Amino acid sequence: MFEHVDAYAGDPILSLNEAFQKDPRAGKINLSIGIYFDNDGRIPMLPSVRAAELAVVEAAGPRPYLPMEGAANFRSAVQALLFGADHPAIQAGRIATIQGVGSSGGLKVGADLLKRYFPDSKIHLSDPTWDNHRAVFEGSGHSCETYPYYDPATGGLRFDALLAHFKALPPRSVVVMHACCHNPTGVDLTQDQWRALVPVIRELQLLPFLDLAYQGYGDGIEEDAFAPRLLADEGLAFLIANSFSKSMSLYGERCGGLSVICPDADQAARVLGQMKFMIRRNYSNPPMHGGQVVAKVLTDAKLRAMWEAEVKDMRERIQSMRRQLHDVLVAKLPGRNFDYFLTQRGMFSYTGLSPEQAERLKTEFGVYILRSGRMCVAGLNTRNVEATAEAMAAVLAG
């Protein structure tokens, strides 16, 4: 009956992580999947999140179906986190926010909404971008194109080429942009470059779809919300998917949202209604537990302060590991430039290693990075940074 079903080729990120789990070597090092590991190589249970979870469990509330759009306390906490509680767009009811199933679920709801109401708009993705972006949008029937982004020659951003490309796009083109901590390159727009984009977006009537999956891993919780706040301050219409997987270390609880910033409350109400319709016929309504933990952390003053300090610690540990890896590599391979480990931000660095070199790292040294050359620097710790540098040096030496 199902003999015509194709065999699944596997996912460039999740299947590699599964291979890592099965690898029997003691010294294996996981720099593949975008997960924050602490210096002991463990996924932390943040104290603020644990305290919130105990409070939620202690409350022992009923577990009814949530509304299709998710829990009201979660949705309002997301709006306050992204835009600031007193943002005029929130007060005016211009933001339609749903609780997703992770931000992946938010991206999917957004993709379905755009397919229905912007059927002729193409989706424009940065070159490169998160592996699953193309899959999500194509899965909703969109055709995707790419725009210039990463410059392999400098390890930086091709901003002029990006701007020129945007200026040539037809109206209502959807441009998918990472709000901070670009995956896989770690290369972000500066605040001035975001400001330079505003008139282009407005005049060409482009529709930005921001993805904020690493809030707090760039410069800070507030600082990393610069892009959505700028676009909202400028009165632009846009979408933003956001995730708590990394910032609250709640990967498996699937906590994220999608917000659509609309010109007026009437349009926001209609957008929310159609998102509810799409959710109902997809997964009906989101899971309750993780979202209630998130809402508790965000709205309890003591837990919020704890959480922001915990995110700062994770951010600074990654920055310290970037410096350590850079320094060891420079010592091992003098004359080679590894500055990109210091200039790139968030969880990832784009090493420039070829698929063949990435394969050698894995098979000969047990060091797992993506075939694209992306390294999750959050997997580094004081015990494996030397071995990682040794393996990279050996592979780079040929």
Ligand SMILES: Cc1[nH+]cc(COP(=O)(O)O)c(/C=N/[C@@H](CC(=O)O)C(=O)O)c1O
């Ligand atoms: C840019 C981006 N957006 C969304 C997600 C998904 O977030 P969530 O809220 O958990 O659905 C991820 C996850 N990225 C890491 C894991 C993955 O591929 O799913 C990664 O790039 O390794 C992203 O890197």
